[in-house]
Amino acid sequence: MNSILFEPLVLKNRTVPNRFLAQAMEGNDGDKGAPSERTIRRYTELAKGGWGITVVEAVSVWETSLARINGMILKRKNLDSFKRLIGEFKKYNSEGLIFIQLTHSGERSGKFSEIVTLTPDRAGPRYLSSDEIERIKDAFVEAALLAREAGADGIDFKMCHGYFCGEMLRPANTRDDKWGGSFENRTRFFREAVAEIKSRLTQPDFIMGSRISLYEGIRGGCGTAGRDEIIEDLSGMIEVIRSMDDLGMDFVNVSAGIPALTGAITRPTQSSKYLVYHQLRYAKTVKDTIQKENRSLKVIGSAYSTFKEEAPLIMEEMLGKSYVDLCGFGRQIFADPLTPVKLKQGEKINWCLLCSGCSKLMAAQMNDGCIIYNPYYRELNRNLKV
Ligand SMILES: Cc1cc2nc3c(=O)[nH]c(=O)nc-3n(C[C@H](O)[C@H](O)[C@H](O)COP(=O)(O)O)c2cc1C
Numbered sequence: 268m269n270s271i272l273f274e275p276l277v278l279k280n281r282t283v284p285n286r287f288l289a290q291a292m293e294g295n296d297g298d299k300g301a302p303s304e305r306t307i308r309r310y311t312e313l314a315k316g317g318w319g320i321t322v323v324e325a326v327s328v329w330e331t332s333l334a335r336i337n338g339m340i341l342k343r344k345n346l347d348s349f350k351r352l353i354g355e356f357k358k359y360n361s362e363g364l365i366f367i368q369l370t371h372s373g374e375r376s377g378k379f380s381e382i383v384t385l386t387p388d389r390a391g392p393r394y395l396s397s398d399e400i401e402r403i404k405d406a407f408v409e410a411a412l413l414a415r416e417a418g419a420d421g422i423d424f425k426m427c428h429g430y431f432c433g434e435m436l437r438p439a440n441t442r443d444d445k446w447g448g449s450f451e452n453r454t455r456f457f458r459e460a461v462a463e464i465k466s467r468l469t470q471p472d473f474i475m476g477s478r479i480s481l482y483e484g485i486r487g488g489c490g491t492a493g494r495d496e497i498i499e500d501l502s503g504m505i506e507v508i509r510s511m512d513d514l515g516m517d518f519v520n521v522s523a524g525i526p527a528l529t530g531a532i533t534r535p536t537q538s539s540k541y542l543v544y545h546q547l548r549y550a551k552t553v554k555d556t557i558q559k560e561n562r563s564l565k566v567i568g569s570a571y572s573t574f575k576e577e578a579p580l581i582m583e584e585m586l587g588k589s590y591v592d593l594c595g596f597g598r599q600i601f602a603d604p605l606t607p608v609k610l611k612q613g614e615k616i617n618w619c620l621l622c623s624g625c626s627k628l629m630a631a632q633m634n635d636g637c638i639i640y641n642p643y644y645r646e647l648n649r650n651l652k653v
Pocket residue numbers: 290291292293324325368425427428478522533534535569570571572573595596597598599625626629635
C-alpha cells in the first residue's frame with residue numbers, strides 16, 4: 268500500500284518512517300516498578316508492527332503516585348530494565364522512534380499508592396505543599412534524563428487525562444502559591460521542568476512533547492475559561508500549546524477528557540462513537556493555530572481506534588488536508604500490535620471492536636490487553652466475571 272500513511276515525517280532532526288503512532292496504553296504488568304518480561308514482550312510485539320512512533324505507557328516519576336498496582340516507575344534502580352525494554356524494541360524496529368510517557372498520577376493515584384491533590388479545598392486527598400511540588404518537578408527532570416540514558420528517543424510529558432500535570436493547568440487550580448491562580452502560575456510547573464530538562468540534555472536530538480486534554484469536560488477543567496465554567500473555551504489551552512512551542516518542544520499529542528470521569532470523550536465506545544468527531548476537531552484546531560502562526564510543533568491526533576476498519580481512510584483525509592501530522596491509536600495496539608505492517612502488506616487486521624474489555628481489566632487492576640483477540644487476557648476477563 269502506497270499512501271500518505273506511509274510517508275516519512277521529519278520530527279526535530281529525526282525521521283519518523285510513517286504516520287502511525289502507538290499511543291501510551293497501560294498494560295499494568297510491571298515488576299515492582301520495573302518493566303517485566305511480559306512488558307518487554309508487549310513492546311517487542313509492537314516493534315514488529317512497524318509503528319512510526321511507539322509511546323511507552325504512563326511511567327511514574329514518583330514512587331507513590333501509581334494509578335495501576337503494577338505500574339512502572341522510572342528511577343535509577345530500574346534503569347537496566349528500561350534499557351532492556353528499549354534495546355529489545357530497537358532490535359525489531361530500528362527505524363521507528365520510541366518515547367516514554369512520564370507522569371505523576373496525583374488525584375488519580377490508586378488507594379494502594381498515595382492520593383494527593385494540588386487543588387485547595389478538595390475533600391479526601393492529601394494537599395501537596397509548595398515544596399513537595401518543587402520536588403515532583405525535580406523528579407520529572409531526573410526521569411527525563413534517565414529516559415534518555417535508557418536509550419529512548421524522547422519523552423511525552425503527560426499533561427492529559429486528569430493526572431497531576433493536567434490538574435495543574437486547570438482554571439480550577441486556585442492555589443495561592445506560585446503553582447496556581449494566574450495562567451503564568453498554572454503553566455509554571457511544565458515550563459520550568461521542560462526548560463531544565465533542555466538545559467541538562469547533552470544530546471540535541473532528544474525529542475520532547477506533551478499529551479494534553481484540550482477539553483476535559485468538567486467544571487473549571489482544561490478547555491474552560493474559568494473555575495466555575497463548564498462550556499468549552501479552548502483559548503487557554505491554545506495558549507498552553509503556544510508556550511510549548513516557545514519552549515522548543517517538538518510535538519503535542521492532542522487528546523481530551525478524563526478517563527475516570529468523562530471517559531467517553533477520551534475513548535468513545537460503540538454507543539458513544541460519534542464523540543470521536545470532537546477529537547478530530549480538537550486536533551485540527553491545534554494544527555490550524557500552528558500553521559497560521561508559523562510554529563513548528565507537530566500535531567498528533569487521538570482516538571483513531573474508534574474508526575475501526577475505516578481508520579485508514581480517516582487518516583488519509585486528516586493527513587491529506589494537513590489537519591494532523593501523525594495519527595494515534597490506543598485500543599487498536601492491544602487488538603493488533605502489527606496493524607501498520609499488516610496494512611502495508613494487505614494482510615487481514617484484527618480491528619478493535621470497542622468492547623471496553625481492556626478498560627474493564629484496567630479498572631479491575633489486572634494485567635491489561637485485548638480480551639477479544641488475545642487468549643491470555645480473554646482468560647483474565649473470564650475469571651473477572653465469575
Ligand atoms: C486500557 C487503557 C490504557 C490506557 N493507558 C494510557 C496511558 O498510559 N497514557 C495515556 O496517555 N493514555 C492512555 N489511554 C488512552 C489511550 O491512549 C487513547 O487515548 C484512548 O484509548 C483513545 O484512543 P483509541 O480510540 O485509539 O483507543 C489508555 C486507554 C485504555 C483503554
